[in-house]
Amino acid sequence: MVLEDVPPAPRGYDSPLEIGGVRLSGRLVMAPMAGYTNLPFRRLVSGQGAAMVCTEMVSSQxxxxxxEKTYAIMKSEAAEKPVSIQLFGADPVQMGEAAAMVEEAGADIIDLNCGCPVKKITKNQAGSALLCNPDRAGEVVASMVRSVRKPVTVKMRTGWDTVGKNDAERFARTVEDAGAAAITVHGRTRQAFFSGGVDMETIALVKRAVSVPVLGNGSILTPGDAIRMIEATGVDGLMIGRGAIGNPWIFSRLTQWIRTGELPPPPSMRERLEMTLRHLRGLVELLGERQAVLNGRKHLAAYTKGISGSAAFREAVNRLEAIEAVMSATARFFEGAMEERGLKTPGRSGAAANRAEPESLHAA
Ligand SMILES: Cc1cc2nc3c(=O)[nH]c(=O)nc-3n(C[C@H](O)[C@H](O)[C@H](O)COP(=O)(O)O)c2cc1C
Incomplete structure (x- = not known):
């Protein structure tokens, strides 16, 4: 495995970013991810310096x-601010009403989902289906903007499929004209779902087509990925999704790199254990024991990824139902990893052995 050289930090990226009057302390923001970005996870990435976090998408209907479930999704706290609450839907009147409710619930920014590829959503003309209907998207944005005082933003893909990708510019201009205060572009089409290369060219076209801030999104895992996106597109900020799963440190490490040009070492096993336990405790607080155990499984898999014995650990922990048992097993797993790396064995150097140097910024 060849480690990527750490490139020089991008110029101008250590300054704040303003979106419709809301000041973000930096330019790295957390992507909305259904099933993941609930309050406990957002709390951890905020703690690691994400300049903005976003809820899971909320159905306007x-x-x-x-x-009641939608209120749990929107639950936020002061420490994670600014927080963006994302809505999906395609009915302008309903979206206006929902936007007002989201503002009331404490959103600093209200985001419109124009990227979700899932059929259940697109068959109702929402999510990425709006890419095929820019005029409707414009009406939805205009209605949301009329209904709230907080900024309304849009998260889009490059298009529905490759054929229509040049429509991205038109789409972006339409939502900007309707009042969108920023646009995030995930550099893939709806047909690509979440895999394949990131289309920087279309992100760059969108950036040039509008004057509101544009954030680039798609497979940013390393300083190299970040610099390639910034240089190829000129985007004002970066949105990071999967790279933060099991790895909230991606924000603190990239932020430090942006500020100093140096990439801090990956988290130690001890830090990984503490973060994992904090995450689990947060899930229990929000969801109760049963749902926390279920929701926690995929996070546990991510926090332990790449550590020897993690497959067996996952298999064992996925059979546990009590959170105490899950936490003890997790502690034992990381303690074992520390021992294996010589942390507890006299005569072996602990600090270096304790850190798994990743190829990407993923903690594994
Ligand atoms: C499990 C999962 C859930 C997602 N949920 C949402 C969502 O609710 N709203 C949204 O706009 N995008 C959602 N996305 C897309 C991400 O926000 C992001 O655009 C995409 O994953 C590409 O960024 P990444 O390569 O950094 O992960 C989701 C992605 C994943 C993997």
């Missing part, structure tokens, strides 16, 4: 019908 469920919200206006006051479904």
């Amino acid at each position: 469920a919200l206006v019908r006051r479904h």
Whole structure:
């Protein structure tokens, strides 16, 4: 495995970013991820310096019908601010109403999902289906903007499929004209879902087409990925999704690199253990024991990825139902990894052995 050289830090990226009057302390923000970016996870990435966090997407329909579950998704706290709450839906009137409710719930920014590729969403003309209907997207944004005082932003993909990708510029201009205060572009089409290369060219076209801030998104895991995105597109900020799963440190490490040009070492096993336990405790607090155990499994897999014995650990922990048992097993697993790396064995140098140097900024 060849480690990537750490490139020089990008110029101008250590300054704040303003979105519709909301000041972000930096230019690295957390992506919305359904099933992941609930309050406990957002709290951890905020703690590591993410300049903005975003909730999981919220259904405008469920919200206006006051479904209780949507309130749990929107729950936020002062320490994670600014927080963006993301809505999906395609009915301008309903989206206006939902936006007002989201503002009332404490959002600093209200984001419109124009990227979700899942059929359940697109068959109702929402998510990435809006890319095929820019005029409707414009009406939705305009209605949201009229209904709230907080900035409304848009998260889009490069297009529905490769054929229509040049429509990205038109789409971006339409939502900007309707009042969007910033646009994030995930550099893939709807047809690509979450795999394949990131289309920097189309992100660059969008950046040039509008005057509001544009954030680039897609497979940013290393300083190299970050600098390639910034240089190829000129985006004002970066949005990071999967690179932060099991790895909230991606924000602190990239931030430090941006400020100093130097990439801090990856987290130690002890730090990984502490972060994992903090995450689990947060999940229990928000979701209760049963759901915390279930939701925690994928995070545990991510926090332990790449450490020897992690497959067996996952298999064992996935059979546990009590959170105390999950936490003890997790502690034992990391303690074992520390021992294996010589941390507890006299005569072997602990500090270096304790850190797994990753190829990417993923903690594994
Ligand atoms: C499990 C998962 C859930 C996601 N949920 C959402 C969502 O609710 N809203 C949204 O706009 N994008 C969602 N996305 C897309 C991400 O925000 C992001 O655009 C995409 O993963 C590409 O960025 P990345 O390569 O840094 O992960 C999701 C992605 C994943 C992997």
